[in-house]
Amino acid sequence: EFIAGKKIDEVVIMGHSFFGVDKPYYEKVLISRFGNCRWTFYCHIEKDEVNAQKFIDNYGLNGEIVRW
Secondary structure, three states: OOOOOOOOOEEEEEOOOOOHHHHHHHHHHHHHHHOOOEEEEEEOOHHHHHHHHHHHHHHOOEEEEEEO
């Protein structure tokens, strides 16, 4: 409800897993509403970067990965 009616043009993900228990949330809440937005993934380690890229490719997102 907190995102209903908001003009959102970018989704920023910091430190989340992209699959597993979080996958239904992303699919049903974020991707269904904001799949056409720009997505930025901030990752600490290479494994997370690989998973972020798989996530971007899997959903056809306009995504960028930033190492921090």
